[in-house]
Amino acid sequence: MNKIELQSLTKAEHGRVDVFWHEDKAAGMARTLYHRITIPLSQFKLDIEGETKAIDTELVFDWYDLDLGERYALNGLNLTHEAYPEAEGSLMINDIDNWCDVKRLAIEETAPDEFKLTGELIIEFEEGGLAENTSFSFETTMSAERG
Numbered sequence: 001m002n003k004i005e006l007q008s009l010t011k012a013e014h015g016r017v018d019v020f021w022h023e024d025k026a027a028g029m030a031r032t033l034y035h036r037i038t039i040p041l042s043q044f045k046l047d048i049e050g051e052t053k054a055i056d057t058e059l060v061f062d063w064y065d066l067d068l069g070e071r072y073a074l075n076g077l078n079l080t081h082e083a084y085p086e087a088e089g090s091l092m093i094n095d096i097d098n099w100c101d102v103k104r105l106a107i108e109e110t111a112p113d114e115f116k117l118t119g120e121l122i123i124e125f126e127e128g129g130l131a132e133n134t135s136f137s138f139e140t141t142m143s144a145e146r147g
Contacts, residue, residue, distance in 0.1 A: 003134065005134070006044075006123065010042050010044040014140060014141050014142065015037060016142055016145045017037045017038075018144070019034065020036065021033055021034075034064060035074075037105070038058050039058055039060075039138070041057055041058060041059065041091075043056050046094075048093075048094050053094070055093055057093055061102065062087065062088045063087050072144040075108060078105060079107070089121065096130055099123075099124045100124070101121065105118075113144035114142075115143070117140050119138050120136075123135075
């Protein structure tokens with residue numbers, strides 16, 4: 001199976017954190033406020049099925065039920081999957097949604113609605129048959145999307 005050296009191919013760019021309400025009465029889910037973090041990656045090229053493709057994608061960390069008193073009081077949080085097992089992390093490549101096991105997603109507030117984000121992930125490419133699983137670490141910034 002191929003190996004994608006994602007660490008040497010791309011870097012995390014400025015992202016955003018936003019919130020959304022979700023309720024599913026049929027499943028017994030009460031109306032809950034969730035957080036989503038989206039981090040674009042710089043474009044990179046990848047050989048897929050014998051063809052070189054330009055990849056535009058982003059890391060998405062979703063369904064975080066943080067139960068915060070203030071929606072963007074994120075300073076000091078570390079959003080690992082161990083601490084938040086119901087949350088999801090993914091990276092879409094070639095129409096395959098690749099699960100990301102979040103080992104570290106540390107947030108530091110640098111200014112109002114501005115944050116430094118440090119992450120360590122295991123991207124599970126094997127499940128979709130794309131490549132071997134790989135680790136990916138990053139440091140970037142993100143802004144709160146209010147509105």
